[in-house]
Amino acid sequence: MMQVPSETYQLLLKIRQKRPLVQSITNYVVMNNTANALLALGASPIMSHSILEVEEMVRIVNTLVINIGTLSERWVEGMVLAMKAASAKGIPIVIDPVGAGATTYRTNTAKKLLNTAQCAIIRGNASEIISLYQSEKAETRGVDSHHQSEEAIYAAQELAKLYNCVVSVSGETDYIVEKGQTYAVANGHPLMPQVTGLGCTATVLTAAFAAIDDSPFKAAVAAMVTMGIAGEIAASHAKGIGSMQIEFLDALCNLSETDYLNLTKVRRIE
C-alpha cells in the first residue's frame, strides 16, 4: 500500500522542481482558475485547442487534459487530434467527461474520446461516471452531481476494467479505482463543490501528478489528497465562495509535508 502522505509530498516536490507542462483543451468557464491552480501547484499550464496547432503543441508538453465542459464540434476535432498525438508520444491523458449524461451529445462525445486513444485517468463526479458506465440508468442533472460518490464505485470499477485505466470519482469521499484496488480519500470540505470549476481543477492537478509519476493510480490519489487538504485549509479561512477560491489557491501554494502528515485521510477499501 502507498505511504500516501509522504509519497504525495515527494511528488509535489518533484512537480515544483520539474514544472511539468500541462496542456488543457478545456471549457471556457474554468480556464483561468485551472491555469492558476496548476501554477499554484508548481506546474505550468498551456491552453491550446486549434486543429492547426494542437498536435505540434503536444510535442512540448508532459501531459494532456481533455475536458468537455463547453464542447462544440471544432473543439472536439482538436481534442481528437491532440489525444492521438499524446498517445503516439506516450504522455498520460486525463479526461474529464463534464456533464456526461446531461445530453446525448456529451455522453457520446465522452465515449468517442475514450475510444480515440488510451487514457490514463478518467476523472469525474458520480453522475458522470455512472452515466458513462450505463447511459440508460443515469440522469445527470446538469454539471453538478446528484449522486453520492459511493453509488459510483461499481461503475468506476467496471469502467476501469473496460478502458484499462484509472477512474477517479470526486464527492464527499473521493474514490480512486484501478483494476484490483480502490482507495477512498475523505479529505475536502462542503464549500468546495460550491466553487465553480474545482472539479475541473482536480482534473488538471491529477494530470500534473500523472506527468511526473509512472503510476496513474498513485497520481490520482495524490491529486485528490492534495485537493482535499488544500480545500480544508482554505475553508478554515473562508467567509464564502469568493474568499474560498482565493484561499484555495493560496493554500495550494503553501502546502507543506506537515499538512500532508497531519491531514491526509485515505484508506484502501479494496
Added chain:
Amino acid sequence: MMQVPSETYQLLLKIRQKRPLVQSITNYVVMNNTANALLALGASPIMSHSILEVEEMVRIVNTLVINIGTLSERWVEGMVLAMKAASAKGIPIVIDPVGAGATTYRTNTAKKLLNTAQCAIIRGNASEIISLYQSEKAETRGVDSHHQSEEAIYAAQELAKLYNCVVSVSGETDYIVEKGQTYAVANGHPLMPQVTGLGCTATVLTAAFAAIDDSPFKAAVAAMVTMGIAGEIAASHAKGIGSMQIEFLDALCNLSETDYLNLTKVRRIE
C-alpha cells in the same frame, strides 16, 4: 405593492432550497464569475452553447439566460435553438443585450432574439435599453453605459409594452418596469460598475429568481435588490475592485433576512 424585503428573502430561501438550474449562453468574459454568483445565491449554473446539445440541455433546466457580450454566428444559432426550446417548455428566458447600440450586429441580433421567442425579462444598462428602443438616437459607448438610468425609463416602458415583458434597467438607481408599474431600486455602490461582469451577474441572478416565482416582475425586483445589498455589504469591506469581487460573492453567500429588512431601498414610482 410588494413587501419587497420579506418577499425577496422568501424567494432567496426558495432558491437555496430548490437550487434551480440556470442555463446560460453567455460571453466568455463573465462565465466564471456568473457561475460563482449563481452558486453563491444557491442556484446551479450550466453553460452550454453548441447547436448539437442546447435544445436537449434546455429540457433539464429551469430558466435560460441569453447574453450577447461576445457574440458570433455559431453562438447566435445556439441561442435561437435554445430560446425556441425554452419557449416550448414554458421556462422563463432572460436576455441581456450587452453592447446593443455599439454595433449594428449587436443591435440587430438583440432584436432578432427578442423576436425569436417570448422573453420574460430584458435586463440591460440604460444605453442598451435606449438603443433597443430607438436605435437611431442611441450611441452606446462600448459595453458600459453612458446614459443615466433615469434617461431609459421611457424606453423601458415602451419596450415592456412592445415585447410584453419586464424590462430591468441597471444604474445608480435601477428601474424595473412592466406594463402599468415601475419600481426604483436605490441599492448598490459606485464600486459595482467598476467590476467587470456585475451587470451580467445581475442578469443570471434575475433568471434564478424568475425560475422560482411566476412573476418576472417580482423576480427582477428581487434580483436587483439582492445585487444592490450584496454590493453595499461587499463595498464596506473592499479595498479596490479585486477584493470587491471576492467580497461580493461572500456577501451573496451570507445574505440574511436582517440584511434585507435593514438595507432594502425600493419604491414604486408608477
Added chain:
Amino acid sequence: MMQVPSETYQLLLKIRQKRPLVQSITNYVVMNNTANALLALGASPIMSHSILEVEEMVRIVNTLVINIGTLSERWVEGMVLAMKAASAKGIPIVIDPVGAGATTYRTNTAKKLLNTAQCAIIRGNASEIISLYQSEKAETRGVDSHHQSEEAIYAAQELAKLYNCVVSVSGETDYIVEKGQTYAVANGHPLMPQVTGLGCTATVLTAAFAAIDDSPFKAAVAAMVTMGIAGEIAASHAKGIGSMQIEFLDALCNLSETDYLNLTKVRRIE
C-alpha cells in the same frame, strides 16, 4: 530622458479622467482579469472578435489589443479586420505574440499580423520576442518564458527596427526598446509570473497608456512601471497567487504619486 515617475503618474491621471476604450481580441484564459485590470487602471474594456462587428467596434474605441493566446482560424480573421480598421483610423495597435515559437502556427500568425498593419508596440516575454526575431534559434517552452529578458534585448532592438515599432520585453527586468533608445524597468516581484495572465495584463495596460499619449515608447515604459509597482505593493500583502491576483487589482486601483516617486526603478541603458 523621461521623468518617469511624475510623467507616468500624469498619464495615469489622464487615463482615469478620459477612460479610454480598449478593444481586445484576446485569449479566453485572461479575458476576465484583463478587463478588471483595465477598469482598475481607469480605462474601459471591450471584448469583441466576430468578423461581423470588429471593424464597426473599432470606430468607437481608442486602442486595439491583439493577443494570440488561444488562437483559431475565425479569430485570426477577426484580428486582421480589426487591425486594418484600427490602422485606417490611426489608433495604436498593441500586439502580444503569446506562445510565439511554441508552434509554427503561432509564430506564423504573429508574423502575419505584424505585416497586416503598422503596430505601435509588440509586448511579449523573452522567448516570444526571440522567436519572432529568429524562429530557428528559439525554443519557446509553452507560454512561459524560459529565457532571461536580457537575452532578448538584441532581438527586441532588431525587431523594433524591422517593424518600426516599440518592443516591450517583460521579465525580471523589463526592457522597452525603440530605435535609438532602450530603457530597463526593474520593478516587479517573483510572484507575478506565477499568476496566470499578468503578461496579458501588461499588454492591455500598455494599450491603455498608448491610447492617451502620442509616444508608444513612453506608454510602454509607463505601463511596465505601473505593472511592477502594483505588483510590488500587492506582493507585500499576498499569501500566495490567489491573494496576489486580488491584491494586484486593488493596488492598481489605489496607485498614488507617492508610490511612483518612491518605487520607480527605471534607467536608460542605450
